[in-house]
Amino acid sequence: MRRKIFALFVLSVCLFATLTASAxxxxxxxxxxxxxxxxxxxxxxxxxxxxxxxxxxxxxxxxxxxxxxxxxxxxxxxxxxxxxxxxxxxxxxxxxxxxxxxxxxxxxxxxxxxxxxxxxxxxxxxxxxxxxxESNKKSVASKSYGATSVNRRPTPAGTQKGNGSPAAVPAYTNYKVGGGLSGKTVTIDPGHGGSDPGAIGLKGNKEKTSALAISNYLCSYLEQAGAKVTMTRTTDVDVYGPYASGRDELQARCDVASRSKADVFVSIHHNANNNRSVGGLATYYYPKTNYDARLARCVQTRMVNATRMNNYGTPQADFYVIKRSSMPAVLCEVGFISNQREEELINTPWFQKTVAKAICDGIADYFSN
CATH class of the missing domain: 2.60.40.3500 (Immunoglobulin-like)
Structure with a gap:
């Protein structure tokens, strides 16, 4: 009897060890x-x-x-x-x-x-x-932090042959500002991508993923309305190429709009804050033309009305893509991925479609004025 009990004990130990190893x-x-x-x-x-x-x-x-x-x-x-x-x-x-x-x-x-x-x-x-x-934590939020691109090496992708410098793309300034959305060209820029995940939420969701999902829905709505759409990326990739400098990566996004002769440029992002209770929407612009502010107001109004989220307005900012793009441009901060409720919301198809449709309607309002 003792031998049987001992054998069962040994078998149990071995089974436990096997299950533990497998898990x-x-x-x-x-x-x-x-x-x-x-x-x-x-x-x-x-x-x-x-x-x-x-x-x-x-x-x-x-x-x-x-x-x-x-x-x-x-x-x-x-x-x-x-x-x-x-x-x-x-x-x-x-x-x-x-x-x-x-x-x-x-x-x-x-x-x-x-x-x-x-x-x-x-x-x-x-x-x-x-x-x-948190060793270098700041008491005041700053946009000089937050971008999570790696410190990458230069790459020949997207450069002129032989000199290693970015290929020059002429600025496009013959953009249209009225006459309705149909027939207009819109460049959509899903923020981050590839080696740059963007902000990372409490549950590990990456900004680059949901920004692309919203952008894809936005592309569909714009095309249904008769607009021509180009996107800086359609998959999880770096736009300029792996190991590009930050400037080359951002300029490559502006170049997509210039090559496409876009009438407007719209960049999709999510915000983040160390205070996880902070949430809401903002649409940034840089006043390089007489129309950037109007585009921002149209888009922000539609997003707030559609989602009923906190309204952080249309602040001016010198973010590279909206400053260096030659046509009217906005950067939409669609919710705070640092806010647990909004992180969950951002990753639902319902919200992605709702905010994409709102941005599309805002662009249509801009062209109808």
């Missing part, structure tokens, strides 16, 4: 972002919820996931564009995955905050660890 987490992706308060965030995607450890050793930050595997598609070294860190490495050793981030200065453990998010069955987002480093 061990695997790290499938590691992303970073910088919000408008200059908080550096890391998001570690997993196949299963898992224990993790955060350690600070002088100017080294370590994120460790004990017992985890490391997915083959995870970049082993990545470049970070932040005043806190310039690079990170990911490796698996001693039965754990270690993410090492050399910091530009000594940081304190109390300046690093983290939490674990479970798998979201509604959106399909996997379990993930979120780590915020």
């Amino acid at each position: 061990a987490a695997t790290v499938t992706d590691v992303n970073w972002g910088v919000n408008q308060y200059n908080v550096l965030r890391f998001v570690v995607d997993l196949t299963e919820s898992s224990r993790y450890n955060i350690d600070v050793d002088g100017n080294q930050l370590y994120i460790r996931v004990p017992g985890a595997g490391l997915g083959s598609k995870v970049a082993r070294r990545s470049t970070i564009k932040s005043d806190l860190a310039k690079s990170m490495s990911v490796q698996r050793d001693n039965g754990r995955v270690t993410i090492r981030i050399p910091m530009e200065k000594r940081i304190r453990r109390s300046e690093v905050h983290s939490f674990m998010l479970r798998q979201d069955p509604r959106t399909g987002r996997p379990p993930r660890i979120v780590i915020d480093v």
